[in-house]
Amino acid sequence: MPRLITALAATATAFAALPAVAQDDVDRSDWPSSFTVGTASQGGTYFAYGSGWANLVAEELGLSGGAEVTGGPMQNMALVHTGDAAFGLTTMGPARESMEGTNPIAPGLQMTNACAIFPMYQTPFSVTALSSSGISSIEDIPDGARIGFGPAGSTSDTYFPQMLTDLGVDYDRRNGSWDDLGGQLQDGLIDVVAFAAGVPIPAVSQLEVQTDINIVEFTEDEQATLMENFPVSEFTIPADTYSTLSEDARSVAMWNFAIANCDLPDSFVHAVVDTVMSDNARMVNIHRAAETTTIDNWDKNTVLPWHPGAAAWFNENGAEIGDDMIHSAAQ
Template identity: 35%
Template sequence: MRRTLLSGLLLGLAALGTAPVVAQNTVPVTFMTAGDGSAFLPYGEGVAAYLATKGIHIEIKKSGGSNENLSAVDASPMTIGTAFMASAYEAVSGTGFAAGRKHENVRALFPMYETSFQVATLRKSGLHSLAELDGKKVGVGPARGPAEGFFRAAAEVAHIKPVIVNGDPAALSRQVLDGEIDALWQGAVVPVPSLVEVASQTDAIVFGLSDAEVAAVLAKLPALSATTIPPGTYKGQTAEIKSFSAWNFVVANKDLPDEVAYAITKAVLSATDPKSQIYPTAAGTRAANAANNRILPFHPGAMRFYREVGIALPTL
């Protein structure tokens, strides 16, 4: 996808009915997502494919997920990325993974979907609660990624010391199935793809946190909220699962040209059925869900689109 040029984006803008500013440079726009087996990667690929039908070309780049994406976007005007908003809170406040360095250049473009976290284990392991993971090997996704950060917070409130195992979700799913690790913790749109992979291939249990554990995590991380996953979401799941969640947004650098930010935002949010036109997890990719961002300022180009369609944005 090396055809990802700013000139191509501006041509796409023209196709959307807006006269672009003439640009002479041909700097590519990179779209940071995540690794194999993640939810971000296929979502990003779906967005890129949909934008290509509108004459807008962007280049997908795999990454370690939200934390890496936020840092890359903060550093590069021509980079956009997928981001978990609880990670975005750490980025802009200079806490958590971004301790000591506020990411002041990150802006929101459009909503993706809501992410919540669960755990998968093999039924034969006898593990079915967070407290029972003490001393166990738990896969948590890429090193220093948001899934690891939120698992460490959950482990702290549960007073357990599991063995952290890093890697792409797809690889960690295989390790659970092969008995190399005891559990897999992941967060994504529900049902979480890597957990579905485990549950669909063997007799597995998917579980979350207790009420007390959820409350304790929310007290530590105010950007999160409580969520419930109904029975039947995963194969073999007979009871509801309680956990925590937050929204994901596509973000951009504040210096991404306004015309480009507007073109991308308008094209994506003009999809009449994002679930079928973009990707199955994109049901929440709608303009009305922009109000779920209470962490980041919106990019001026994106704000222009929301004004046009009458969407009231939160005051930050």
């Protein structure tokens, strides 16, 4: 069973710091007393980001809540759709597949009860190898290289194997948590880790403290090939993201959104979104990737219906989410 990382229950002092929306005369009678956020494996950005905002919301709204270790975006769509998790994190590619009924966790099930609640960040696809391996480009990856693609069913595991196949790489596929794969790379048990996670990735930051690594960028032609064949866009990993980088690194990326079970009370989701979106500095303190957890990125969701409570908050604050993009109880 996934391990639940539980936030401490809020104390009376937490109520004194509640945001305005929670101090109003909001009827909480239908609010849950606790909640979970489906994230991914430890050592990845989803876990760090999801744990942080789960704890923030729990403290600010006076609830018990925390992050759950999961297999990542595909599993999170399933958990949120069924209501086994109130909230989760996903990327647009897995979200589309889940809506269309091609999620490998439950083939044929259209997961239409998972709603978007706020934009998170873009997930860059990047390759990391030990400097001692001599791998400094995609072309340098030898035939049969042992490549770790993250947890089974994660965004990386779903897309990166085919991406590398399209770029002519022959490999031996491995899976595991980002922490485990980072340790295997350092111990020489695998040759490459193909990361798909918001930057800086905790496991990569830890690796570069402990050993010399290469963060491999795509060439312009490789980037163009991936953008043509997959639901990704151009992305640049800034040089100051890692001490290993001396200049910006060319990459591709996919947008991530936080999701909620569509049946959650509107006022509850509105309060959650207000807590997360009203002070971006607090989110950036949780994880630097939250620099793009801002209202102007609401339009990056072109796949999922919006939860009515979240849509209300965004439209109150300048977004233009149309009725056709908002989940209806009749759906």
